[in-house]
Amino acid sequence: MSWTRRAWLRSISVSALAVASRDLAAHLGTGPVDPLVAAPDVWVLDVNGQRRRLPELLRGKATAVQTMFTGCSSICPLQGAMFAAVQEGLASNGGRRTKRLLSLSIDPLGDTPKSMQQWLRQMNAGPSWAGVIPVDDARDLRSVLAGRPPDANLDRHSTQVYFFNAAAQLCWRSPSLPEPGDVVSVLDHLANT
Known part of the structure; x- marks a missing residue:
């Protein structure tokens, strides 16, 4: 009986530590x-293999950006499911034309337009949800999104969502793994300002 109680207490302690660590990390850089930050002027490939400038892609709509990669089997499917829920929330509250979701690969060497297209299809992405892959190294891009210098710890996968206004300016960073309703609320606010 004491072993079961000890195991139970240990699991509660580990869970509490994980939540406290997540909450502490979530408040850094959120x-x-x-001041607002212009979208990095980098080339990206869309799912059709077309080269596009990221600022041109972001301009004109309030956009929520998540970083991910198609070969990820841990956190990226959760992020995809979260964006799928956001997509549903946007569809139910109307005004979808002024808002967009963008999945941005952090693996330009491993991801291809075809793998991004397949990943988006698995996530049931609709017309307001696109995916792109940086043409070059993604470290500088990730640095701008995270608001940290390129030599900072960018090896860990970020689960934040980055929000751009219609002028392609970064204006909000979410905590880690935000609630879909919170993402919808920020997009609604940005689309109406």
């Missing part, structure tokens, strides 16, 4: 971006 919230409004001041």
